[in-house]
Amino acid sequence: MKLTRLRIVGFKTFVEPTEVLIEPGLTGVVGPNGCGKSNLVEALRWVMGESSHKNMRATGMDDVIFAGSSSRPARNTAEVTLAIDNADKQAPAAFNDADALEVSRRIERSHGSSYHVNGREVRARDVQLLFADAATGARSPALVRQGQISELIAAKPQARRRILEDAAGIAGLHARRHEAELR
Numbered sequence: 001m002k003l004t005r006l007r008i009v010g011f012k013t014f015v016e017p018t019e020v021l022i023e024p025g026l027t028g029v030v031g032p033n034g035c036g037k038s039n040l041v042e043a044l045r046w047v048m049g050e051s052s053h054k055n056m057r058a059t060g061m062d063d064v065i066f067a068g069s070s071s072r073p074a075r076n077t078a079e080v081t082l083a084i085d086n087a088d089k090q091a092p093a094a095f096n097d098a099d100a101l102e103v104s105r106r107i108e109r110s111h112g113s114s115y116h117v118n119g120r121e122v123r124a125r126d127v128q129l130l131f132a133d134a135a136t137g138a139r140s141p142a143l144v145r146q147g148q149i150s151e152l153i154a155a156k157p158q159a160r161r162r163i164l165e166d167a168a169g170i171a172g173l174h175a176r177r178h179e180a181e182l183r
């Protein structure tokens with residue numbers, strides 16, 4: 001699975017529809033302090049199903065919605081859409097028919113989030129599992145936050161094991177076993 005395009009509307013500083021193409025090779029994002037570089041990476045993590053507002057540097061999940069500025073009113077919704085190339089057919093069985101996947105997450109003030117994959121409404125869990133197998137989900141070590149390296153060094157052994165399991169790509173198995181046990 002390859003991430004190919006990120007579309008952001010009303011999320012944090014991205015009030016106007018913004019589209020970022022993710023091309024093969026290395027992509028750099030540069031800009032002055034506070035221009036939204038970290039917000040861009042947070043949008044990526046959010047659409048992959050991040051459930052903790054703290055990991056979004058927010059006091060509640062509604063805080064990811066554009067809060068307004070001196071020249072623009074606040075918005076009531078935010079939406080992030082991630083396009084994925086699934087030509088290698090690595091997506092979980094439920095989504096693997098399609099060569100291209102479009103995963104979107106939308107939040108409405110006071111009404112929480114909803115998720116869609118290729119237009120079909122799905123659970124947060126489905127989206128999290130979609131990325132967990134590719135070792136690239138919202139909590140994956142593929143996304144390194146500012147300050148995260150020092151946290152890793154100071155982490156307790158159990159927390160560190162989770163990070164290693166994520167990196168090894170077996171986090172999805174644990175999540176599925178947990179789901180099976182609940183049934």
Ligand code: ATP
Pocket residue numbers: 011012013031032033034035036037038039040063064065066067068
């Ligand atoms: P640095 O170079 O310092 O790391 P950065 O480019 O990573 O900066 P971000 O942290 O992505 O910058 O952006 C921070 C800005 O986003 C702040 O100005 C903050 O006010 C703004 N911001 C965060 N949430 C919202 C929101 N809901 N609505 C509007 N602006 C927001």
Ligand code: MG
Pocket residue numbers: 037038039146
């Ligand atoms: Mg930053």
